[in-house]
Amino acid sequence: MWRLTKNILPTRANLHKKGISLDLQCPLCHHEVETTNHLFLHCDLMKLTLFASHLGSHMPLQVDLFDWILSWLTCHxxxxxxxxxxxxxxxxxxxxxxVFRGDKLEPVCLVDEAMSFVQEFNDANPPRRGRASLPLITVTPPVSRPSFSVFVDAGCNLNGPTVWGLVLKNHDRITTFSACKCDDIAVDPIMAEALGVRWAIQFVREQGLHSVCIFSDAENVVNCIANKVKIDAIEMVAQDCRELLSSLPNVSVLFVRRDQNIDAHNLASLARLVGNQTWVGAAPNASVMSNYAENSATNCIVFGCFPAFC
Ligand SMILES: [Zn+2]
Incomplete structure (x- = not known):
């Protein structure tokens, strides 16, 4: 981190500054010169890595790399x-x-490794006063308790498909409906999330639900729909969302941290295995689903279907 913040990591651009002649392209995405800024802020592989993590962290737009790092180092x-x-x-x-071994960078594996490392470190260093053992919950509380909560999340790959998961909970926080969806399109993470929120709003409308909080872990998207920030890349979808919301009484879109959005996140992953599916109640657990994935070529499992999706 020290070398990164001093901008002295031997990226290709930094080596070039020292007079070494070499291919300057980013070895990961091959799209731009490999500067520190590109690698840690703009590279598609970095975006996918953060997107795959539990940080709920979508790349901030037009932020200085060092301000961004500082905000993480001082976020409590x-x-x-x-x-x-x-x-x-x-x-x-x-x-x-x-670069040196010809390996492939796998964002999901990298994030798993990072999680395991942090876990191992914390297990070996029990919490002292001041060290949080669990992430803080930062759900923005609705003005009055909603009757329903809809959690939605998206996942994407560089070359598609794009996947989404959606969970409906009643006022007792019981999951009454789950859905996952898979589309053979390749979009940016932020667009995938925006499309997910729009899907959730459409779902709320089709089901005629009132008093609903829709939760997304894409803070940029939530802020864009609320007109707090302008993001050209998703403006059209955000506009759709605003129009849909204006026709729905007492429905709001709120930010939730990724670690509070695990069910929808897992459902989005599940979509890669099972495609478009719906369940009354919670989706089957992971072991059932892995069986399903293994046998999906030959077996047919009947899932409960919500009327609107049949
Ligand atoms: Zn790159």
């Missing part, structure tokens, strides 16, 4: 800070493995 969410720093460190190490 100890676990978040640990994970953020570990991901950056592992990302650099993985980049080196790409």
């Amino acid at each position: 969410d100890t676990l978040g800070t640990q994970l953020f720093c570990t991901i950056l460190w592992k990302f650099w190490a993985a980049r080196n493995n790409v």
